Amino acid sequence: MQRSLLLLLAFVPLACKPVAEPALDDAPFSGRQLYMARCIACHQADGGGIPAICPPLADSPRLSGPPEDLIRVLLLGMKGGIARNGVTYRGIMPSWKFDLSDGQIADVINDLHARWNVTAPMVTEEMVRRTRGETAAQKLFPTAKELRLAE
Numbered sequence: 424m425q426r427s428l429l430l431l432l433a434f435v436p437l438a439c440k441p442v443a444e445p446a447l448d449d450a451p452f453s454g455r456q457l458y459m460a461r462c463i464a465c466h467q468a469d470g471g472g473i474p475a476i477c478p479p480l481a482d483s484p485r486l487s488g489p490p491e492d493l494i495r496v497l498l499l500g501m502k503g504g505i506a507r508n509g510v511t512y513r514g515i516m517p518s519w520k521f522d523l524s525d526g527q528i529a530d531v532i533n534d535l536h537a538r539w540n541v542t543a544p545m546v547t548e549e550m551v552r553r554t555r556g557e558t559a560a561q562k563l564f565p566t567a568k569e570l571r572l573a574e
């Protein structure tokens with residue numbers, strides 16, 4: 424009896440660990456980790472982007488604009504060039520529709536808002552699911568104009 428109790432105690436820390444850790448996130452990767460894995464090469468760790476190629480995310484009007492616009496940019500990607508603070512960025516923004524789930528796209532967007540202190544309503548998995556459905560037939564890599572984004 425005493426021995427089995429000891430054995431039980433020995434397993435308690437192991438058994439508790441998975442419960443304690445994912446408290447930050449329900450997804451395997453948090454929005455920040457996804458940013459570090461998928462976005463950092465182009466937009467850089469500080470969100471400053473790459474001159475003339477990838478636009479900065481800090482101060483991007485897209486972050487303070489309608490969340491649906493942001494969701495569409497992430498789902499479809501974008502090309503054609505955009506001007507920010509007098510600089511034109513001409514790289515190609517990848518489409519994430521085949522790589523990131525609705526929940527992951529919501530996580531990344533919520534992380535962008537949090538990092539750059541943009542007051543915006545929480546983006547939900549459901550919002551991404553809806554926009555994914557609405558844009559399912561749209562071609563990938565539209566221009567900002569084709570997406571009808573505010574410049």
Ligand code: HEC
Nearest residue numbers: 461462465476477483485501502503504505512514515516
């Ligand atoms: C291969 C490089 C690359 C990667 C990786 C990348 N982006 Fe981009 N992103 C771009 C480029 C280039 C543009 C601008 C496209 C254009 O000018 O049409 C852009 C545009 C954007 C915009 C619109 C900015 C604005 O001011 O209008 C957002 C938001 C954005 N990216 C977020 C992300 C997020 C979030 C990730 C990671 C999930 C990511 N990007 C990954 C290159 C990249």
